[in-house]
Amino acid sequence: MPQAVISGTGLYQPPHVITNAELVAAFNAHAERQNAIDADAIARGEKAALTASSVEFIEKASGIKQRYVIEKDGVLDPARMRPKFAQRPDDQLSLMAEIGADACRKALAAAGRTAADVDAIFCAASNMQRAYPAIAVEIQQAIGAGGYGFDMNVACSSATFGIEQAVNAVRSGSAKCVLVVNPEITSAHLEWKDRDCHFIFGDVCTATVVESADTATAADQWEVLGTRLVTQFSNAIRNNFGFINRSEDADPLARDKTFRQEGRKVFKEVVPMAAAHIEAHLAGLKLEPTQMRRFWLHQANLGMNQLILKKLVGAEAGGDLAPLVLDTYANTSSAGSVLAFHEYRADLKPGDLGVVCSFGAGYSIGSVVVRKK
Numbered sequence: 001m002p003q004a005v006i007s008g009t010g011l012y013q014p015p016h017v018i019t020n021a022e023l024v025a026a027f028n029a030h031a032e033r034q035n036a037i038d039a040d041a042i043a044r045g046e047k048a049a050l051t052a053s054s055v056e057f058i059e060k061a062s063g064i065k066q067r068y069v070i071e072k073d074g075v076l077d078p079a080r081m082r083p084k085f086a087q088r089p090d091d092q093l094s095l096m097a098e099i100g101a102d103a104c105r106k107a108l109a110a111a112g113r114t115a116a117d118v119d120a121i122f123c124a125a126s127n128m129q130r131a132y133p134a135i136a137v138e139i140q141q142a143i144g145a146g147g148y149g150f151d152m153n154v155a156c157s158s159a160t161f162g163i164e165q166a167v168n169a170v171r172s173g174s175a176k177c178v179l180v181v182n183p184e185i186t187s188a189h190l191e192w193k194d195r196d197c198h199f200i201f202g203d204v205c206t207a208t209v210v211e212s213a214d215t216a217t218a219a220d221q222w223e224v225l226g227t228r229l230v231t232q233f234s235n236a237i238r239n240n241f242g243f244i245n246r247s248e249d250a251d252p253l254a255r256d257k258t259f260r261q262e263g264r265k266v267f268k269e270v271v272p273m274a275a276a277h278i279e280a281h282l283a284g285l286k287l288e289p290t291q292m293r294r295f296w297l298h299q300a301n302l303g304m305n306q307l308i309l310k311k312l313v314g315a316e317a318g319g320d321l322a323p324l325v326l327d328t329y330a331n332t333s334s335a336g337s338v339l340a341f342h343e344y345r346a347d348l349k350p351g352d353l354g355v356v357c358s359f360g361a362g363y364s365i366g367s368v369v370v371r372k373k
């Protein structure tokens with residue numbers, strides 16, 4: 001069986017930053033405005049008044065300091081509180097495909113490959129902007145690749161699940177070079193009007209080239225020693241947006257049509273699952289967590305990553321062992337662990353081992369164990 005390597009990654013970084021201070025100012029202005037509109041209902045006890053958000057809470061509870069977004073003005077407009085994107089005609093590249101193609105081109109350049117080398121593109125993300133044609137097929141055309149493409153969604157674990165499909169395609173010989181791309185436009189499915197979660201997400205797109213070790217030529221290659229995926233159903237993170245909504249005569253702006261979660265429950269349930277998953281995956285490869293030079297973990301919450309690391313190796317996360325991108329990018333859904341891998345791997349030496357691991361809605365957990373060649 002051909003061996004699979006990761007030979008390049010690419011990152012699309014959106015143009016706008018929203019700091020916690022800007023975010024909180026917009027939310028608090030929205031809350032004041034909404035409370036004034038609802039004043040009578042609040043006075044009658046029929047509605048609860050919205051309470052203020054705070055920078056201190058956000059930083060302490062999550063570790064997030066800012067986030068990147070594709071469109072900022074709509075998000076920070078207290079009367080709107082969601083991005084404002086122009087609807088594009090069908091003959092124009094869609095937004096997901098645009099940022100996906102950008103990240104793919106960068107990943108191919110890093111791998112020393114061109115679009116002509118690509119046999120397959122898997123667009124793996126937590127939301128797709130339309131039902132069909134698949135965004136992956138549009139990206140395929142935009143970059144000029146052959147082969148085939150398809151979309152897949154496993155929420156925050158979409159990227160690692162996509163990497164396993166790419167590794168399997170390379171190992172089976174059905175493809176020699178696969179692009180896995182994660183356009184995460186989280187700003188469009190985050191409920192910016194809910195103080196429990198308005199600080200969580202940021203936009204980004206990552207892309208990963210997985211190819212056969214026989215033909216890979218990049219200087220920076222990562223042998224994939226193994227991948228492991230698991231899912232277990234949970235309603236603790238949920239978004240009910242979908243094609244059935246219109247037949248249910250549902251309000252498209254209703255709260256359940258955007259991201260919702262029971263944050264504390266997710267924290268408590270996912271931390272032990274993720275730690276046990278990584279430990280079992282490594283044990284299956286006859287490896288110990290202490291042999292890992294780096295953990296590129298999903299970027300949802302600083303405290304979650306610290307606890308997972310503590311369970312695995314008894315150390316604090318952050319810095320060298322499990323670098324954080326959460327502070328500057330926030331949670332970028334499935335792109336988070338790939339983003340950490342993209343930004344924090346240049347210092348590793350040949351033979352160094354590491355784990356890319358995602359966890360999130362589903363629940364879903366995916367891990368990819370790699371060795372620097």
Ligand SMILES: CC(C)(COP(=O)(O)OP(=O)(O)OC[C@H]1O[C@@H](n2cnc3c(N)ncnc32)[C@H](O)[C@@H]1OP(=O)(O)O)[C@@H](O)C(=O)NCCC(=O)NCCS
Nearest residue numbers: 052053054057061062156195196263264266267300301360
């Ligand atoms: C979301 C998360 C940061 C919240 O942190 P937390 O410590 O659990 O905080 P809680 O939601 O329990 O809220 C604690 C208190 O702060 C309040 N609070 C919530 N948001 C607030 C805000 N923006 N500003 C100020 N106070 C806030 C709550 O109302 C609550 O008040 P109470 O104690 O009076 O009821 C955390 O639970 C988390 O990250 N969970 C995992 C998320 C995750 O991985 N999700 C996966 C998504 S892909």
